[in-house]
Amino acid sequence: MLCTSIETRRVEAVDAIGAVEWDDLVPPGELFCSYAWLRHLDEVAGPHPVLTISIGNRITGATALWDGEQTPGLFHLPEFFPKVPGPWQRTFVWLGARRSVRNGLICTAGPQRSATLAHLLAGSLDYARENGHVGVVMPYLPVSAARELGRAHPAAHVLLHAAEATVAVPPRGTADFVEHAGGHNRKRRLRELRDFAAADFTLEWVDLTVEIEAVIAPLIAATRRRYGSGQGVAWMLGVFAAQRRVGLLDHAKVLLCHRNGRLATVAVCYRHGDSLHGRYFGADEAVSRDGYPYFVTTCYAPIDYAAHNGLSRLFLSTSALEAKIRRGATVEPLAAVVLLDDGELDVEHVRAHNRDLAHGYRDRFSKYLSSLSRDWLDFCPDPNERPA
Template sequence: MMRIHVYESVDSLDTGAWDALASPKSFYMTTGWLRFQEKMNPEQRCRFITLWEDDRLVAGVPTFLTPRPANKHYNVAEMFPGAVPDGSQVLLVGGTRGYQSRILLDDALDASRRGIAMGLLVEQVQTMAEQDAGGVSWWLYFADADMELLRPWASTLPRVLRGDCAIDLPGDSFDDYLEATGRRRQIMRDRRRFDRTGCTVVRRPLSELLSITGDLLSKTQNRYGFEVTPQSMANLLKVQNEATGNTGFVYACADEEEVVGFCLAYEAGDTIYGRAVGFDYERLRDGAEYFTLGYYAPIEHAYRSGLRRLHLGTSAYEAKVLRGAHITPLWALALGTRPWEPEQAVEHNAAKLAETRASLPAGARYEARVSSGLWQTLA
């Protein structure tokens, strides 16, 4: 017999049991990242639906009831004009930051019990939606497998929001990675450029570099049009570090004694998750510093540590694909309403697929890096 229990805070969860389900699927579903979301937007109501079989956690999903998501890319009213009444509460399922939600199901469940578990999770979500959000729940940034699980409860088709990029690491050495990319010359050219800078790469806990990473992150954010201060970014990283239990590591580019660039990463399951980068652009030396910190150093660490994947997140598809990434879709689906017609979803998904392919280098092998049978079906 399966039973539902809803928790009002991450710290009320059995964090070990939750993370045993979450870590293999996504760092962004682990309790550390969920705790960070709680702390960053205290006006939202966080609830964590858990499903137990005897004394074993077999399924779970986080929910966030909010009038104003902190991240504009989770603001349903802006993303889907007309789909949400002005000023109404929105029930987000999966997360409010990170762009990678997953339904947590124990892999040991057989098909029948998985179906039962999904029915109970959806029923609980929709009960909460009826009470607080006009009967509608919004499932944002979920993967193909999650959409297949959810579609029996949906009255329309899902829509692609973004492409998610990751490099699956073949073999057991950096040389195997080079061979698989088909871009050995370019990557080795990047490596030589970095060597000529005289800089070194060090891997340090985020807690040791909070001040300098805040300063460098603010420089990168400002460069791309976001008005932030070094102190605000240092504070954000401090909250993130505390919430995630000091598990973040920084790949830092050191110019003699000073850090001039960094990539912040986390590990969960068999994957390294690149989270943020920051640079002092005036001190860079045209040495492929971004690719060194964001790609090559984490990949080398992955091979040394037995990790098998580097997650790179959304956007900048060309650069990521040229270094071995595949692109999979992240979907939006509303339950309890029909915010768009199926034909509109198909048209939207086809346009997104064409736009994504157009952003890639020419050639069939790069086009094949957009790997999703569901995207093809729903476009």
């Protein structure tokens, strides 16, 4: 039974809540749950409402709410669960940061946690019902978080739908990756780092100043355009300006990769807690790719930066997973929690979907099974592995 002393409240935007009060609930490393990240999204795209749960005068849980998207891409439910019967063509309320490919649970770690999560789901479903949506979905959650949230409501379901690349940062950075890699991957990494050095590239980590923004925004916008984004340089500069206003750039670092004095590639990373998140990448297509500048800029150099600064985890997002595996990353599953207003999903279809998706990743990365996290085994057991 839900605790009647808990209050559910909706506000128009996250700035109706204190930054310290909000961030006290955010797990370490979950950048896209943070107050500053949500504030900058509100400035760029307009405010999205927030649901909070409170006990007494203390907020114990919260989530942002947004409308998702109805076009194919990273936020299109018909592509998430193609073999699970459900109202995927209709509209849902999405929980978490707008267009984030990693979410987390913004919730107290205390004894009220389970009741808070239950009220978060129930309150979100009330909001969906009142606004004509068929249910709620919180996507791009680590499996452990998705399961915990799913247990908070008897009609909620956990469905796998994506994967991300992460790195447990070793003390000596890429030196440890090269030393401990096996066979072919060790030779590959040595060759790439050797060829990068021989190609006269230089690397420099700098703060994200207004002057640096003007230099890197065109490269980032051009790269995003090649992958289907219609937003240009002005939009990218607007994003950085919003991040500066809310203090997010205090946690940002830019990696500049030059060749013969010309900017070849750039990566923008953000620190949160003990983690580093790679977020934006840009490249000048006119500069030769000899020497592997993409892999050094997006993977090797951030690993070294994280190690040098005492960080323990690097998040490399959801794209180019095989390339990141070959350079030392682990592939971890991401799941969505789905709760319908009327009825439930079929349990057998959900199980089959999760099993098939997990099998698909095991087949896709059959040469790199040791680089798949153990979370996959819960959905797709290894027939050669004996129970502990």
